[in-house]
Amino acid sequence: MSVLSLKPRPEDVDALMREIGRQARAAARRMALVPGPAKDEALREAARSLRDAGAAILEANAADMAEARAKGLPAATLDRLALNPARIEAIAQGLESVAGLPDPVGRTLATFERPNGLTIERVATPLGVVGVIFESRPNVTADAGALCLKAGNAAILRAGSESHRSATAIATAMGEGLTRSGLPADAIQLVPTRDRAAVGAMLTGLDGAIDVIVPRGGKGLVARVQDEARVPVFAHLEGICHVFVHAAADLAMARTIVRNSKLRRTGICGAAETLLVDRACAGTYLSPLVTDLLEAGCAVRGDEGVQAVDPRVTPATEEDWRTEYLDAIISVRVVDGLEAAIDHIESYGSHHTDSILTEDQAAAERFLAEVDSAIVVHNASTQFADGAEFGFGAEIGIATGRMHARGPVGVEQLTTFKYRVRGTGQIRP
Amino acid sequence: MSVLSLKPRPEDVDALMREIGRQARAAARRMALVPGPAKDEALREAARSLRDAGAAILEANAADMAEARAKGLPAATLDRLALNPARIEAIAQGLESVAGLPDPVGRTLATFERPNGLTIERVATPLGVVGVIFESRPNVTADAGALCLKAGNAAILRAGSESHRSATAIATAMGEGLTRSGLPADAIQLVPTRDRAAVGAMLTGLDGAIDVIVPRGGKGLVARVQDEARVPVFAHLEGICHVFVHAAADLAMARTIVRNSKLRRTGICGAAETLLVDRACAGTYLSPLVTDLLEAGCAVRGDEGVQAVDPRVTPATEEDWRTEYLDAIISVRVVDGLEAAIDHIESYGSHHTDSILTEDQAAAERFLAEVDSAIVVHNASTQFADGAEFGFGAEIGIATGRMHARGPVGVEQLTTFKYRVRGTGQIRP
Numbered sequence: 024m025s026v027l028s029l030k031p032r033p034e035d036v037d038a039l040m041r042e043i044g045r046q047a048r049a050a051a052r053r054m055a056l057v058p059g060p061a062k063d064e065a066l067r068e069a070a071r072s073l074r075d076a077g078a079a080i081l082e083a084n085a086a087d088m089a090e091a092r093a094k095g096l097p098a099a100t101l102d103r104l105a106l107n108p109a110r111i112e113a114i115a116q117g118l119e120s121v122a123g124l125p126d127p128v129g130r131t132l133a134t135f136e137r138p139n140g141l142t143i144e145r146v147a148t149p150l151g152v153v154g155v156i157f158e159s160r161p162n163v164t165a166d167a168g169a170l171c172l173k174a175g176n177a178a179i180l181r182a183g184s185e186s187h188r189s190a191t192a193i194a195t196a197m198g199e200g201l202t203r204s205g206l207p208a209d210a211i212q213l214v215p216t217r218d219r220a221a222v223g224a225m226l227t228g229l230d231g232a233i234d235v236i237v238p239r240g241g242k243g244l245v246a247r248v249q250d251e252a253r254v255p256v257f258a259h260l261e262g263i264c265h266v267f268v269h270a271a272a273d274l275a276m277a278r279t280i281v282r283n284s285k286l287r288r289t290g291i292c293g294a295a296e297t298l299l300v301d302r303a304c305a306g307t308y309l310s311p312l313v314t315d316l317l318e319a320g321c322a323v324r325g326d327e328g329v330q331a332v333d334p335r336v337t338p339a340t341e342e343d344w345r346t347e348y349l350d351a352i353i354s355v356r357v358v359d360g361l362e363a364a365i366d367h368i369e370s371y372g373s374h375h376t377d378s379i380l381t382e383d384q385a386a387a388e389r390f391l392a393e394v395d396s397a398i399v400v401h402n403a404s405t406q407f408a409d410g411a412e413f414g415f416g417a418e419i420g421i422a423t424g425r426m427h428a429r430g431p432v433g434v435e436q437l438t439t440f441k442y443r444v445r446g447t448g449q450i451r452p
Numbered sequence: 453m454s455v456l457s458l459k460p461r462p463e464d465v466d467a468l469m470r471e472i473g474r475q476a477r478a479a480a481r482r483m484a485l486v487p488g489p490a491k492d493e494a495l496r497e498a499a500r501s502l503r504d505a506g507a508a509i510l511e512a513n514a515a516d517m518a519e520a521r522a523k524g525l526p527a528a529t530l531d532r533l534a535l536n537p538a539r540i541e542a543i544a545q546g547l548e549s550v551a552g553l554p555d556p557v558g559r560t561l562a563t564f565e566r567p568n569g570l571t572i573e574r575v576a577t578p579l580g581v582v583g584v585i586f587e588s589r590p591n592v593t594a595d596a597g598a599l600c601l602k603a604g605n606a607a608i609l610r611a612g613s614e615s616h617r618s619a620t621a622i623a624t625a626m627g628e629g630l631t632r633s634g635l636p637a638d639a640i641q642l643v644p645t646r647d648r649a650a651v652g653a654m655l656t657g658l659d660g661a662i663d664v665i666v667p668r669g670g671k672g673l674v675a676r677v678q679d680e681a682r683v684p685v686f687a688h689l690e691g692i693c694h695v696f697v698h699a700a701a702d703l704a705m706a707r708t709i710v711r712n713s714k715l716r717r718t719g720i721c722g723a724a725e726t727l728l729v730d731r732a733c734a735g736t737y738l739s740p741l742v743t744d745l746l747e748a749g750c751a752v753r754g755d756e757g758v759q760a761v762d763p764r765v766t767p768a769t770e771e772d773w774r775t776e777y778l779d780a781i782i783s784v785r786v787v788d789g790l791e792a793a794i795d796h797i798e799s800y801g802s803h804h805t806d807s808i809l810t811e812d813q814a815a816a817e818r819f820l821a822e823v824d825s826a827i828v829v830h831n832a833s834t835q836f837a838d839g840a841e842f843g844f845g846a847e848i849g850i851a852t853g854r855m856h857a858r859g860p861v862g863v864e865q866l867t868t869f870k871y872r873v874r875g876t877g878q879i880r881p
Contacts, residue, residue, distance in 0.1 A: 052798070056822065135843050141832055143842055148824070150854055234854050255684065255855045276877040283879035369481070391872045393485065395577070403570055403875025412880065413572055413871070414564050425579055425663050425868045426684045427856040439854045442842070443820045446832025448705040450712035451841065 036216060040224035043179055043212050044232030047152045050209035051177035055149045057206065059126030066122035066169055069200030070115040073165065076196035077111050083192035084161065091185050103159040104186055114165045114193070117417065121169040124416040127434045128175040142445045147438045149175030151234035154225045155419070156181045156248060158240035161189035165197060167239065168211040170419045174437035177207075179233065181214040181221055183240070191215075222247075228254040237419050237432070242347075257432050259397075259423040261347040262292030262375040264405040267364040267390065268312065269381035270303035276402065277308065277380045278315050284378065284405040286319055290349050292421055293376050293408030297344060298355045299364045302328075305357045316353060325355040344371040361386050365393050372396065374423045376408040397423050397430040465645060469653035472608055472641050473661030476581045479638035480606035484578045486635065488555030495551035495598055498629030499544040502594065505625035506540050512621035513590065520614050532588040533615055543594045543622070546846065550598040553845040556863045557604040571874045576867045578604030580663035583654045584848070585610045585677060587669035590618035594626060596668065597640040599848045603866035606636075608662065610643040610650055612669070620644075651676075657683040666848050666861070671776075686861050688826075688852040690776040691721030691804040693834040696793040696819070697741065698810035699732035705831065706737065706809045707744050713807065713834040715748055719778050721850055722805050722837030726773060727784045728793045731757075734786045745782055754784040773800040790815050794822050801825065803852045805837040826852050826859040 073080070084106040091101055133145040153171045155178060157163040164180055171178035182190035194213040202208055214221045225233060226248060235255045238248040245258050266284050268277045284295035298316075300309050305328060313332045316323055323329065324339040336355075343354040344367070358364045361379075368377050378400035379390040387401040398408050408431070410418025415433030422428045428436035502509070513535040520530055562574040582600045584607060586592040593609055600607035611619035623642040631637055643650045654662060655677060664684045667677040674687050695713050697706045713724035727745075729738050734757060742761045745752055752758065753768040765784075772783040773796070787793045790808075797806050807829035808819040816830040827837050837860070839847025844862030851857045857865035 052824070055824070137841070137843060141836065141841075273877070279879055280877065287880055387874075391874075395481070395484070396870065398871045398873060400873040401875060403873055403878040404880050406880040407570065407873060407875075407878070409880075412566070412570075414566060429868060430871045439858060441825065442827045442859045444827060444829040444832055444836060445816075445820075446830060446836075448702070448709065449832040449836070450708055451716055451833050451835040451838075 036218045036220040037224050039216065040214070040221055041229055041232075043214065044152070044229030046209040047177040047179050047212060048232045050207040051149065051151045053207045054172070054177055054210050055128070055175050057175065059128070061204065061206070062126070062173055062175070063122040065201050065204035065206045066118045066172065068204045069165075069169070069197040070118040070122075072196045072200035072203075073111065073115045073118065073193065076192065077108060080111055080189065080192040080196065081106060081108070083188040087161075087186055087188045096185060100159050100185065104161065104189070106161060106189060110162065114162050117162075117166055118169050118197075121173050121417055121434070124173060124434055127173070127438050132440055139449050140447060141449055144443045145440050146443055147435070148441050150437055150439050152177045152179065152232055153437060154179045154181070154233040154236045154254075156222055156225060156236065156238050156240070156244065158183035158244060159186050160239070161186040161193055163239050164190040164193045164213065166417065167237065167419050168194075168197060170417060170434055171437060172201075172206075172210055174434045176437060177209065178211045179214065179225065180211065181225060184217045187217050223251070226252045226254075239420060255426065257420060257422045257424070257428045257436070259292060259373065259375055259421050261373040262294070262408070262421070263297065263345065263347050263371065263373040264293060264295045264375055264408070265297045265299055265368050265372060265377045266295045266405060267299040267358075267368070267377070267379045268301060268304065268308055269361060269364075269379055269383060269386050270301040271383035271386060272301075272304065272308070272380040273382055274308055274311065278311055280378070280380055280402070280404050281312055282315055282319060285316060285353050286321060286351065287404070287406050289351050291406065293406045294349065295378075295405045296347055296354065297371070298353055299358045299367055300355065301361075301364070302357050302359050309357065313355060320351055322352040323355055324352065326357060328357040329355045347373070361389060365390065368394055368396070375421070376400065376405045378403065378405050397421070465647045465649040466653050468645065469643070469650055470658055470661075472643065473581070473658030475638040476606040476608050476641060477661045479636040480578065480580050482636045483601070483606055483639050484557070484604050486604065488557070490633065490635070491555070491602055491604070492551040494630050494633035494635045495547050495601065497633045498594075498598070498626040499547040499551075501625045501629035501632075502540065502544045502547065502622065505621065506537060509540055509618065509621040509625065510535060510537070512617040516590075516615055516617045525614060529588050529614065533590065533618070535590060535618060539591065543591050546591075546595055547598050550602050550846055550863070553602060553863055556602070556867050561869055568878050569876060570878055573872045574869050575872055576864070577870050579866055579868050581606045581608065581661055582866060583608045583610070583662040583665045583683075585651055585654060585665065585667050585669070585673065587612035587673060588615050589668070590615040590622055592668050593619040593622040593642065595846065596666065596848050597623075597626065599846060599863055600866060601630075601635075601639055603863045605866055606638065607640045608643065608654065609640065610654060613646045613648075616646050652680070655681045655683075668849060684855065686849060686851045686853070686857045686865070688721060688802065688804055688850050690802040691723070691837070691850070692726065692774065692776050692800065692802040693722060693724045693804055693837070694726045694728055694797050694801060694806045695724045695834060696728040696787075696797070696806070696808045697730060697733065697737060698790060698793075698808055698812065698815050699730040700812035700815060701730075701733065701737070701809040702811055703737055703740065707740060709807070709809055709831070709833050710741055711744055711748060714745060714782050715750060715780065716833070716835050718780050720835065722835045723778065724807075724834045725776055725783065726800070727782055728787050728796055729784065730790075730793070731786050731788050738786065742784060749780055751781040752784055753781065755786060757786040758784045776802070790818060794819065797823055797825070804850065805829065805834045807832065807834050826850070
């Protein structure tokens, strides 16, 4: 991992970024050919280096934390920024767990034998150069870098200003491990400047050097990247996830899943934001569902029917149906059956993750077919929207785009493919 | 197929296009749920309507041709524009052959059983709304519309100004067939205005109504679309395809494949533009390879070694290595072995289709692994770069992007996927 911090810094951020892009492209060409075991050994070496550099990383983090406190950054940001020995160990273990995943490169995705004797294979290949733009969590340096590398890509990582020292210390340690293993030094580069112009340069694609951008951070960052990027983006802007309790739902199951979907963790993208309850069962189901949430400390905003259940329910506005609270707040609406639920989700949702709770298989199948979201769920929590829960091992994020990567983005989604055609002299008639 | 030509035309092309976008989005939602047999029957009905409307289509085409001749458009454009009964029959048969393809929607692409009992399936779903921008070939109306429809998408088709009457007549006929079959009238819409602002509007994505744009036409059109589109584009700008004759090539096979790759049809994107010959065999192979091409009427531009073979060879400039001739012209270079050939292709190629001719399996495998093109070929002609030759049945184009669709874009590539998660009450710990 080349941190570039010892190189003379060009006056021009743009020139610096183009140089980083050229180095990344060259590294990507070499990375694409590195065998799986060599990538895995390099990741394990990087984990060793990271543990060895624990003291230096904590020192850098202390400087970031002091500056963040002096700036008065909010407690949530400070928490995301903070490292300690346990977090460093978790980062190192994360690298080892990525090393343990199967190699996504070189998989044969399809094979066709043609009548003329040609054999055509679709084979997984790396995407190329992945640009990752993140904010305060310094661990993204290691997590995202490792996933990109495992998939045979080069990565350009741009840390948030507040985590710059911590990210640099992590990158330096990892880079030592990678270099010891003989991988190209530029396979993972951390942008060495805090200058925000570096982000703008990355969004242009650096003269074609960046193949895809992955933003990791809040809605403001994702919106800017989606709006300005001239290259594909793997991201979701919001997770406005719904749970629909259908007339034929099992009430006990519904109570458990609704609580879990909303409250297990409220700050993640797979947390439910809206509960839809079928009018056909609302008379008996609405009260226990809403009361559960209120008792658990969740604010409930509802339509008139929901407000009638409990005086603590406040009125939901049109805006509530479009809001990702990322907090212990839920909007609740009574809908006229399956079709109205699907209409609500298609109108207000963000095509992320939506769940139906029902014992009626036909209703479930219709929901799974008609709801146009990256992840559609029957009788389970929306909080399963996660690469590890899908068995992908780790994820660089969750995407709601319709192209290429959709849902959890793991190492497989960081590959593309090519066709290998093998002949014995065939010409086209 | 709604042609909209009878509707009052809004003053504002932008407003018209947004309305078309809204109708397409609504149609896409319905199309996604149409069963395969119903789509196939609709395509067969459209073929019947097209045959029935033969006279009207030829009349419209005659008007387009007269205008094109009056404008002095080049002979090649007139040829692309011209319809006759045989071409109309071929269009109708094309619709029937798309009807005969397997349904790409609903395929289970992967299934994972999780330790907690969740079943996760990755299932193919339509992309949504496909925008197709084409130029003079009126048959694209039917071909592209049919492929989009088969994959469960809605299509917005924008015909070139010169083919507008012909395209409208084809669209009207097809629309009658689709409507008779009960498919949404807006599943395939032809933009009813020749105003070029309609293209610009499509490139903005029409407020999110268009998921992907497919340009079908010359380099000028593709370059504009790639440059301006705010939505993903399936396309290739150029096909600078190479044939590399390796030291261990079979000379007889090489002579046949080089001629076919260059000359079978010179105007298609899979036609070879550059021949690379290994220095180790150039002494004996270069002369017959070059002479064959010259004798077949191909102009040869070469480096000094190539010029020495025959006085008819003219000097190749740096620019020649970057040029897609689409004509009976080839650039020829002697290179120092496999690695130099790969370097040349990576430096000057367009990542479309490149072929190595050799009896050395290790060299072939290295070429197939290292050349970063959508299609890499061993011992066969580059002209196999075609959806039909790949067994895809038909293609809407060939893409050289790294995301989603790469290589021939057939009906499978016009789909995306979603995850269906089936549980029995699971919550996330």
